[in-house]
Amino acid sequence: MRRIFTIGGNEAECWLTHDGSCFVLNTPDGAVPCRLDPTGAPGGYRLRVRGLVRDIRLAVGHEATFVHMNGRAFEVGRVDPVERLAARAGAAGEDRLLAPMPGVVVSVAVKPGDAVTEGQPLLVIESMKLETTLTAPRDGVIAEMPFAVGDSFGLKAVLAQLAPQEE
Amino acid sequence: MSINKLLVANRGEIAARVVRTARAIGIRTAVLRHPAEIEAPAHLIADEVVMIEGVTPVAAYLDIPQIVAAAKKIGADAVHPGYGFLSENAGFVAALEEAGVTFVGPTSEVIDLMGDKVRARAFVEARGFPVAPSAIEDDDPTTFVERARTLGYPLLIKPSAGGGGKGMRIVREDSTLKAEIETARREGQRYFGDGRLFVERFIERPRHIEVQVMGDGQGNVVHFWERECSIQRRFQKIIEETPSPALSPEQRQDICKTAAGIARAVNYRGAGTVEFIYAPDGAFYFLEMNTRLQVEHPVTEMVTGFDLVAEQLRIAAGEPLGLQQDDIGQTGHSIELRICAEDAAADFRPAIGDILLLDEPQGEGIRVDSGILDGGKVTADFDPMLSKLIVHGADRAQAIARAREAVQNYVILGVTTNTGYLDAILAHPDFASGEVSTGFLAEQADVLTAPGEDVSGLLMAAAALSDERLVAEVMQIPEMHRRMGGWRN
Numbered sequence: 095m096r097r098i099f100t101i102g103g104n105e106a107e108c109w110l111t112h113d114g115s116c117f118v119l120n121t122p123d124g125a126v127p128c129r130l131d132p133t134g135a136p137g138g139y140r141l142r143v144r145g146l147v148r149d150i151r152l153a154v155g156h157e158a159t160f161v162h163m164n165g166r167a168f169e170v171g172r173v174d175p176v177e178r179l180a181a182r183a184g185a186a187g188e189d190r191l192l193a194p195m196p197g198v199v200v201s202v203a204v205k206p207g208d209a210v211t212e213g214q215p216l217l218v219i220e221s222m223k224l225e226t227t228l229t230a231p232r233d234g235v236i237a238e239m240p241f242a243v244g245d246s247f248g249l250k251a252v253l254a255q256l257a258p259q260e261e
Numbered sequence: 262m263s264i265n266k267l268l269v270a271n272r273g274e275i276a277a278r279v280v281r282t283a284r285a286i287g288i289r290t291a292v293l294r295h296p297a298e299i300e301a302p303a304h305l306i307a308d309e310v311v312m313i314e315g316v317t318p319v320a321a322y323l324d325i326p327q328i329v330a331a332a333k334k335i336g337a338d339a340v341h342p343g344y345g346f347l348s349e350n351a352g353f354v355a356a357l358e359e360a361g362v363t364f365v366g367p368t369s370e371v372i373d374l375m376g377d378k379v380r381a382r383a384f385v386e387a388r389g390f391p392v393a394p395s396a397i398e399d400d401d402p403t404t405f406v407e408r409a410r411t412l413g414y415p416l417l418i419k420p421s422a423g424g425g426g427k428g429m430r431i432v433r434e435d436s437t438l439k440a441e442i443e444t445a446r447r448e449g450q451r452y453f454g455d456g457r458l459f460v461e462r463f464i465e466r467p468r469h470i471e472v473q474v475m476g477d478g479q480g481n482v483v484h485f486w487e488r489e490c491s492i493q494r495r496f497q498k499i500i501e502e503t504p505s506p507a508l509s510p511e512q513r514q515d516i517c518k519t520a521a522g523i524a525r526a527v528n529y530r531g532a533g534t535v536e537f538i539y540a541p542d543g544a545f546y547f548l549e550m551n552t553r554l555q556v557e558h559p560v561t562e563m564v565t566g567f568d569l570v571a572e573q574l575r576i577a578a579g580e581p582l583g584l585q586q587d588d589i590g591q592t593g594h595s596i597e598l599r600i601c602a603e604d605a606a607a608d609f610r611p612a613i614g615d616i617l618l619l620d621e622p623q624g625e626g627i628r629v630d631s632g633i634l635d636g637g638k639v640t641a642d643f644d645p646m647l648s649k650l651i652v653h654g655a656d657r658a659q660a661i662a663r664a665r666e667a668v669q670n671y672v673i674l675g676v677t678t679n680t681g682y683l684d685a686i687l688a689h690p691d692f693a694s695g696e697v698s699t700g701f702l703a704e705q706a707d708v709l710t711a712p713g714e715d716v717s718g719l720l721m722a723a724a725a726l727s728d729e730r731l732v733a734e735v736m737q738i739p740e741m742h743r744r745m746g747g748w749r750n
Binding site: 102111 | 607668680717718719725726736
C-alpha cells in the first residue's frame with residue numbers, strides 16, 4: 095500500500111508490504127524490514143528498522159503522526175493522494191495570500207475590485223508583537239479581503255484573494 | 262492583616278505556581294477561566310474557579326472592573342497578578358485598593374514611576390546609578406532626531422511606555438532613522454496608547470543581567486542575586502540562569518548592590534527585578550525595573566532556597582521582610598528553559614494544535630512549572646509559552662547536562678515546540694563557555710536550526726506501522742497471496 099509523507103518540508107513516498115513474516119518498508123532507497131512493538135508507556139513503542147532499534151513515543155493526529163525519537167520531536171505529515179490531486183487541479187497558489195503565521199490584522203490597504211501590482215502592500219498584520227506588511231504576489235485584481243482591522247486569523251488563513259488570471 | 266483567600270488574576274503555568282505556594286501556607290485559592298480556555302493545571306488545584314467573560318480571552322484577563330468584582334464576589338482579600346496582564350497596571354492596583362482588596366505587589370505610585378521608562382531612567386540617573394547615554398523625545402520634540410543622531414550609531418529606539426521588547430528598533434544607518442522612529446511610534450501608540458519615544462546608544466554585544474530584589478515598604482530591601490537572561494529571541498528571553506557566567510565575585514556584588522540601592526530609593530514593597538545591560542567591558546547600565554514576579558524567578562528559588570511567592574504573600578499581609586542580606590546565599594547553578602509552542606526554524610512562528618501526548622521530565626534537580634495538560638489544546642489566544650523547565654546542578658556544567666537530558670526527555674506530541682531548539686542552544690560550545698550576548702541566537706541561527714541527522718527512514722516506518730488502516734490493508738494481501746500460493750516479494 096502506497097503512502098506519501100512529508101518530513102521537514104520534503105515529500106517522501108513509500109510502500110508498506112508484508113512478506114508473510116514481517117513488514118517491509120519500500121522506498122526509492124530500497125526495501126527494509128521493520129516492526130513496531132508497544133512498550134507499555136503511553137504512546138511508547140520500540141521501533142526496529144533493519145538493524146536499528148529506537149525507543150520512541152508516538153501519537154497519531156488527524157493529518158500528521160508525531161514521533162519523539164533521539165530526544166527530539168518530529169512531525170510526519172500524511173498526504174492523502176486523492177486530496178493532493180484535487181488541490182493541484184484547483185486554484186493556483188499565487189491567487190491567494192496565506193497567513194505566514196497566526197496574528198491580528200492591523201490595517202488593510204485595498205478593497206475588492208482594486209487593481210494591484212506585484213509587491214504592492216495589501217495589509218499589515220501583527221504577530222508575535224511585530225508588524226509585517228504583506229504584499230501582492232502578482233499583478234491582478236483583488237477578489238476578496240476576508241479580514242477586517244482587528245480580526246485575528248490562524249496560520250495559513252487566506253488573507254487576500256486575487257481574481258483568477260485571465261489567459 | 263492576614264490573607265485568607267487569594268485570587269490569582271492570571272493563567273497558565275504562573276497561576277498554578279502561585280496556587281501551589283498559597284495552598285502550602287494555608288491560603289484558600291481561586292483562579293480565573295475564560296470559556297474559550299481549555300482546562301489547565303491551575304483549574305485542577307485551585308479551590309475555586311471563577312469564569313470571566315470577554316470578546317477575546319486576553320480581553321477578559323485585562324478587564325479590571327470584572328476581575329475586581331470577581332475578587333469581591335468570592336470574598337478574596339488579596340489578588341496576586343502573576344506577570345503580564347494586569348501585573349504592572351497602576352489602575353488595577355488603585356481599583357483593588359478602592360474595593361478593599363490587597364494587591365500582592367508594590368504601590369501604584371512605584372508601578373507608575375517604573376512603568377514610564379523615561380521617568381524611571383531619570384529617577385535612577387538622578388540618584389547616581391548608571392544609565393546608558395540617551396535622548397528623550399519629551400525633553401524637546403523638535404530636536405529629538407538631532408539629539409538621537411549625536412549619540413552615535415547604532416541606536417536603539419524604545420517606546421517610553423514600553424516593555425517586553427514591543428516596538429523596539431535598532432538603527433544602524435542614519436538614512437533609516439526617521440522611518441524607524443515613525444514605525445516605533447506607531448507600535449508604541451498601538452500597544453501602549455502612547456507614542457512617545459526615547460533613543461539610547463545601543464551597546465554592541467550586550468548581556469542582559471538582572472537582579473531579584475524584595476522589599477517590605479518599611480525600609481527593608483534585600484537582593485536575591487542576579488540572573489543572566491542573554492539568550493533571547495525577538496528581545497524575549499528563552500533561557501535564563503543564575504549565577505551569571507560573566508560576572509566576577511566583585512562585579513556580582515557591585516551589580517546586586519546597585520539593584521538593591523535602586524529598590525531602596527523607591528522604598529520598594531514586594532518582589533521586583535532591576536534589569537541591566539552589561540557591556541563587554543564590564544560596565545553596566547540600568548535598563549528598567551519590573552515591578553512584579555518575573556517568568557524566570559524559579560532559577561533564583563533553586564539556588565537560594567527561598568520561595569519568592571511565599572515571601573510576596575507574607576509582605577502583602579503586612580509582615581516585615583525579616584531577612585538580612587547575609588541570610589541569602591547561593592548554592593549551585595540553575596537554568597530555566599521556556600518551552601514554547603513555536604517553530605524555531607520558521608522564524609519562531611507560533612504553533613497551535615492538540616496535545617496528543619504529554620510526558621514531562623522529572624528527577625533529581627528537575628522542576629517543571631507547567632501550564633498544560635495531556636489531551637489539552639494550544640490555541641493562538643495566548644502567549645506561546647507552555648511551561649518552564651528548571652534544573653539545578655552543583656555547578657554550571659552539571660546544570661547544563663541535566664537541562665539537556667531533561668529537555669530531550671520532555672515529550673510533547675501534537676504541537677510544534679522549541680524543545681529541540683533549546684537543546685541545540687545548550688549544546689552550542691559558546692553557550693557552554695558562557696561567551697554569549699543578546700544577539701547570540703540571531704548570530705547562530707543557521708547552526709541552531711540546522712537539520713540534524715537524517716532519520717526520515719525511521720520516521721516513515723514509524724508513521725506507516727502506526728497507521729492502523731494501512732496495516733489492516735497490507736495484512737489483507739499476504740492472506741490473499743497465501744491463498745493464491747507461491748507469492749514472493
